[in-house]
Amino acid sequence: MPDRATNAATETFVAHRNLLFTVAYEMLGSAADAEDVLQETWLRWIKVDLDQVRDQRAYLVRITTRQSLNRLRTMKRRKEAYVGPWLPEPLLTTPDVAEDVELAESVSMALMLVLETLSPTERAVFVLREVFEVEYDEIAAAVGKSAAAVRQISHRARKHVDARRPRQVVSVRETRAALESFQRALETRDFQGLLDVLAPDVVVVSDGGGIKQAALRPLIGAEKVVRFLAGGIGRTNATITLGPAVVNGSMGFVFHLDGEIDGVMAARVENARITGLYYVRNPEKLDRVGSETPLTLR
Template sequence: MRIGADTGPMSAVDAFDRLRPLLFTIAYELLGSAADAEDVLQDSYLRWRETDPARIEHPRAYLTTIVTRQALNHLRTVRRRREDYVGNWLPEPIRTESDASHDVLLAESVSMAMLLVLETLGPTERAVFVLSEVFGHSLVDIAGMVGKSDATVRQIAHRARAHVRSRRKRFEPDSETSREVIDRFLRATQTGDLQTLMDVLAPDIVQISDGGGKVSAARRPVVGAERVAHYLIGLSRKAMADMTVEVGTYNALPALLLRTADGRLDTVELIETSGDRITGLYAIRNPDKLGTAELTRALER
């Protein structure tokens, strides 16, 4: 159901609905959580309803400001919760259209690797970076959105760009080559072919699992082709034997969906590739992060 679809003037509803993919994308990139992004959009819509849309000259800029401020407030409240998280914390995965990677900048901005880099920024740094580098807002406009002076925002932007550039990994969008790599990876994992699996994994591959303390998952990253290969084959023998596997697109990357015998979604594993090797694996198992994982999200910038 659309937010506010049954109440309020239709002009307000239509304006919000038209911009909803953009507003969700902004909130999600600032928060790394689809559930939190939806909460921010709900709060932002209620604030939007209190205004007269006819008096707003630029609804896009006005709503972007509301969503940014709401997301910043929310981000400051959840940061401590994430510090106390059990095991590895990964962003909540979102199902995206298979052609989402056509906009490479947008695809990279919602990738797991980038979202984890954004997690290392402070709330205001994160907002300034996302709004300027992904959504193309001027630093002057961003200063008004985040309530800082122009000079302060310029300093924040410079610092945030340097921070992200020093940590960002090379991003390669989903492609026919990556699908072939994943097919080999899946066959090797399911058959227990250790050598073939090691051949398809990059030497410095990192596997990160997020169980949130609610289901079993490695509490620390598993690093290196040999260690990851043994880890995955062990998992396949113990857990995956009774599961079905599907291929989907999450965060503009190929992903494996593991389901239990009764059809319940157990794991979403995002796969990051470079050339003919897999460089990163992100397994989200925390049930709290899988509740809406099969809902396809429209992204926009």
């Protein structure tokens, strides 16, 4: 490809890079795999005759989708051999992500876990249609299905997700109050305070990947969760500190033990109480904790 064409391709790719990363991450739940997909997308993009491309943004999304689908099928085998629950790789996101309600929900840990229950094609169709509002014909070209089939898949996936996604919209102030109470109770080892801020049917999912200690199954119920936390705290003399952060578009924490990063926690809050906690301790998923990741729907 001549240098002039290469430069034009590079400019277009860079202009849409954050969008392409967001598409790949929402399909994969892994920033590392999303970066690999973007590399594969770039290698294919620079071979394209741009004069023959009517909509370059749509074409790039199409390539990214195809590469993500290929990667999803490979990841399925990895997840089947994973030790304990698998959680998406957490991202520290920029403040504008939290301000965009649709974007924040689409990358939330709670919704990303629901997307894990879809087939690869269902997930691709749902993400492209419901999150990025891509037209059915364009989705069909990306996933190799007819537009009619894509409409059916979209309806089925949306129905599946709607039945499982959190329904309540919670204010930032309500979320902050609940998480500040949780932080205060955990740092001071106030277990009654933890019981007070956790919903009776709270669910805690922890991901150690077989590298760090974590519960091998989700924990359900406030008393069981507090016993688990108390047991973990009781085994360490380290100073526990929780650094507030925007995790996947919502308030969360970076956990430190004696100043060293131990993990990242995202939370779901409903009716002023915490109903879900998602704690990633697997060090292989914490590479991006040191900086914010820009995401966009456009």
